[in-house]
Amino acid sequence: MADKPAIGIEIRKLYKIFGPNAAEMVARVENGMTKTELNEKHGHVLGLRDINISMPAGGIQVIMGLSGSGKSTLIRHINRLIDPTSGEVVVGGEDVVKMNPDQLREFRRHQTAMVFQKFALLPHRNVLENTVYGLEVQGVDRASQVKSATMWLERVGLKGFEKKYPNQLSGGMQQRVGLARALANDAPILLMDEAFSALDPLIRVDMQTILLDLQKDIRKTIVFITHDLDEALRLGDRIAILRDGNMVQQGTGQDIVMNPADGYIQSFVEHVNRxxxxxxxxxxxxxxxxxxxxxxxxxxxxxxxxxxxxxxxxxxxxxxxxxxxxxxxxxxxxxxxxxxxxxxxxx
Ligand SMILES: Nc1ncnc2c1ncn2[C@@H]1O[C@H](COP(=O)(O)OP(=O)(O)OP(=O)(O)O)[C@@H](O)[C@H]1O
Ligand SMILES: [Mg+2]
Missing domain, CATH: 3.10.580.10 (CBS-domain)
Structure with missing residues (x-):
């Protein structure tokens, strides 16, 4: 079903420091200065320190961590909504950091799609018109837009809801529209930042099931952010755990549950249903x-x-x-x- 081949994402030596003299702060952070020290002594915020991840092509990479650990900062580097202070973000062999504005626009449009926590549907457009949105932006002809949107809406279980407006739908249904809209783009990379976190627990599990079922066909490279370990373990082919901007452990769910890298992760995993x-x-x-x-x-x-x-x-x-x-x-x-x-x- 996915026309485009799956592509992997390599994050290499990525640093992000927020503040006016960020570049000058990299050496300090490289030498081990903590987030607290950097903030107290230099008034800069450590977003990410020396992050290295190989995200598998066609797999689900989960990024986990508590609030403020750097999850959103990391995912936003992949389509360069954030520029790194230093490091590389290599997608399908090309460093996104080095792209010029035209290349970046093309890359964002055709290679990536996003699903947001707050759904971000356009209130004055009905379900179908929301779903075609990305294709409209790409300049795809109307008949193809409608064909693709109709197919994806059916795949997420929204057949018959095409003419409804967002405010007539529950949160779970709105997020299905968000997912259909992202899939209609036919981009090989799907970026999902806390996409299911606003949903009720049962609906959230339903959405996980939908995503896992779809992924058997679409085989996209999905980057999925969550602060919920059960969700991470259910969805992630690989899981990376961040803490205060540092990568503390990465591996399969089983690796992490069986060999937690430190007491912090141990405390996360001890209540898991093994x-x-x-x-x-x-x-x-x-x-x-x-x-x-x-x-x-x-x-x-x-x-x-x-x-x-x-x-x-x-x-x-x-x-x-x-x-x-x-x-x-x-x-x-x-x-x-x-x-x-x-x-x-x-x-
Ligand atoms: N534009 C910015 N300027 C200054 N600091 C920032 C900026 N954006 C993020 N930060 C800081 O970077 C750190 C990581 O933030 P980020 O939003 O990536 O965390 P998160 O893991 O996504 O948290 P949450 O679970 O709350 O969404 C935090 O300390 C945050 O305050
Ligand atoms: Mg976030």
Missing amino acids: GKVIRVSTVMKQGGAGEGLASIASDALLDDAARQLIASNATHLQVTDAAGRPVGTVDMAAITRGIFPAGGGQI
Whole structure:
């Protein structure tokens, strides 16, 4: 469905300092000056320090952190709504920081689309007219605009709502319009800054499900910001955690839950439902192919393995790799140890 190939994003040695003499402050920050010191001694705000991330092409990269940690500052560098103090933002092999105004305009229009926390729908336009907006700006002909918008509205579950106005829709429905509008752009990169944070918990989970279902087809490079760990773990192929402008840890959800880099992240992850994060491959016993057993994929989650084991009425499940080959077995004791580790952290 995505016509354009997925493209990766490489953030390299990115620094952002807010204030009149930002460039002069980089050396101090490089030498370890903290955000508080920089503010107190020099009246500058440390936005980001030495951020390096490889965001996978066609994957969901989550950026997590508390308020003020630098999440929005980071995502706004990707379409250069913010200029870095130093560093590179390489998208599909090209450094966005070096683009001239014309190149940047083209890049923003065709390579990126944004979904905002506050929906940002135009109140005097109906749902269809809101959804075609980006295509109108791109100068796409009207028939193609309507065709694409209608298709995406259907995909997000809004068929029949085309003529409604934003104020006639619930928050969740408005955000579906926001998502359809972004997808109609057919840009390979989707930037979502706290896009679901304003929604009620159940609606929020619905929106996550819609996004995950769509992503199976669209395979866009999605940068998704949240301060919610459950949302991060559910959506993120990779998760990066920021604190006070520093990158404190990055990896898969499982990496972070199983090996939190410090006490700060430990405190984030200790209440997580590990059955929804840890994969069968982590707890299985290698080898020992079990003839006649029900099988489960090695990348399945422990919760699903437990359910399947109960349903199969056997003591073990056969674990298979992506090609369906047997690679090991798993039993309920291993699954339970994975979900409730003895030491509280490591398995
Ligand atoms: N234009 C600016 N001028 C000065 N300081 C700024 C500016 N924009 C952001 N900051 C500061 O940079 C830091 C990071 O802000 P940012 O908005 O990126 O945080 P965030 O993680 O997105 O927070 P939130 O969860 O509240 O949205 C904060 O200390 C903020 O006050
Ligand atoms: Mg923010």
